[in-house]
Amino acid sequence: MNIQAMPMHRFIDHKGTLVTPLPAWLSHDMLVSYYRDMVLTRVYDNKAVALQRTGKLGTYPSHLGAEAIGIAIGRTLKSDDVFIPYYRDMPAMWARGIAMEKNLQYWGGDERGSDFHSESAPHNRPSRDLPFCVPIATQCTHAVGVAAALKIEGGHHAALVTCGDGATSKGDFLESINCAGSWNIPLVFVINNNQWAISVPREIQCGAEFLADKAKGAGITGITVDGNDVVAMLDAVKTALEQAYRGKGATLIEAISYRLSDHTTADDASRYRSEDELQQAWQYEPISRLKQYLINAGRWTEQDETELLELCRKDVEAAVERYLAIIPQAPESAFDYLYESLSDDLHQQRDAIINKAMRMQGAKHG
């Protein structure tokens, strides 16, 4: 089954052809800007995998193929909205103003990677966005709480949560969309339906034709979108957020994409996925179609592409340099954020780890 051939919300097809007129609010300049964002995240992703292979990063989940989803989310959310990401959401976090090296720090084994400010937030204040969520689908229930908090606060803000297609099989996801419907809260769910939950394909997750159909049972709006078409994603996220701002409740967006990478750098997808299927999926990926559209529209050239790639490489290398220059956390920092204040017993354990670390460092150096 060619999932990309199924009916879904789409503006630009995989050949770069406009199949629906662009939304009135979207300019070509904006599209060029989004294209640049998407290319930057792909260059970053390739670099992150290389860093893992050379021992400079821990296990890393590539977002290859999810660039349009992430950029659409990150660029559409307003600064006072709250984003609740899952672990494959670097493009959205970056587009939301989180520094690239923070992501490297997180996957590099440093908890400070989740202590980020948002450049898009007023006065560069600490972001209210939640950190990456690794347990599957639990972030959906947190998002319900966040959206309920926003509703209690008043104002016109919304929460947006992402998950993979595998997460939709979990009770947490179903409990969350169910509650979002009954509480009428300002919340947008985005499923990155990339067809694979590690080795388990989409058809084993659920018998429904579309995962967005689950919205009907929850009493919320559901829409299936071409997740490789950044315009369709922008349009869907913008519409859903506006509905949330107006107090019209939650929306479930199923973004159809494809995981062009392994699940993580610890995975080998060739064990369970055919090369033919992967090659077919590459025909539909999000960046090449937008590039082709912009070229057709006279807004992009190969010279632009060359210059962009060079710029992206410089930006990513600079972020990597900043990441590698970060001074490691002190070993006792594991205690410093556990509670607001430490008990006597934890103080003693904290002292013990300091002494142990000094012994170990002394042995290493001398």
Next chain:
Amino acid sequence: MAEMTLLEAVNLALHHEMASDPKVIVLGEDVGDNGGVFRATVGLKDKFGCKRVIDSPLAEALIGGVTVGMASQGLRPVAEFQFQGFVFPALEHLMCHAARMRNRTRGRLTCPAVFRAPFGGGIHAPEHHSESVEALFTHTPGFKVVIPSSPQRAYGLLLAAIRSNDPVMFFEPKRIYRTVKSNVEDNGNALPLDTCFTLRKGRDITLVTWGACVVESLQAADELSKQGIEAEVIDLASIQPLDMRTIFASLEKTGRLLVVHEACKTGGVGGEIIARTAEHAMCLLKAPPKRVTGMDTVMPYYRNEDYFMLQEADIIAAARELVEGWK
């Protein structure tokens, strides 16, 4: 000052703190119009409205997760689980997220939430309604674990739990929800969450206990006194963090330690108290420490429940053995 039950004191504390802090939210199943299955939240919805007293769908994982989400945004949610045995579907949210939010974001976000649940056996409840799993949460870094055993302490400790900037598991001994009464003043005074309470002074043996077992422990102490043995009774109250200073100070006088708890023996909090005593205060002991605890079994259905509940006589027997066998 009014005499009230432990349950009424919980309700009073919720009323007090919701009135003084608009960020306090109560949520759970049945907490609104019904006032909770035990009526701990009765009257809150009428007073504070449905935006602050929120009936949730029947989904415990959701309740746990929603509470985490609310707390991450600066609210102070107080979630009610109807029974401790129903906390299990929410464990992933409690352990993976609530307990770790401050740590994993280096303090950028925190989880100032209270998770309330009635616990323990002895009320002839159905299956899965009699658990005592405080050790599970004590073993999870990031939580405070609190168990009141009197109306006055329920009021003061719950105020402290709600004001805490750390997540608190607040377990209420439902067996004494309505049977224990005392005077409670609605003065807004919180009790410390890192101190246990010495309820009775004594020279011969230290009884450390918590929850509903405090009742039998005090009764046992009275009976022991008639037999010439003076027991000091300590209500642990804060299970995490453990206040060992008060226990060691008591052991300096008595030299004998008996821990009494309803939860299973193996891996229980009693074992931790005895281990810390062995590590840091062995020289104070005149006799090996001892435990009177629940059995390492599933709590039987109610026809056999009484055989498994701790009795005053069990505590007396263990105390006498400790004092008389090790003179």
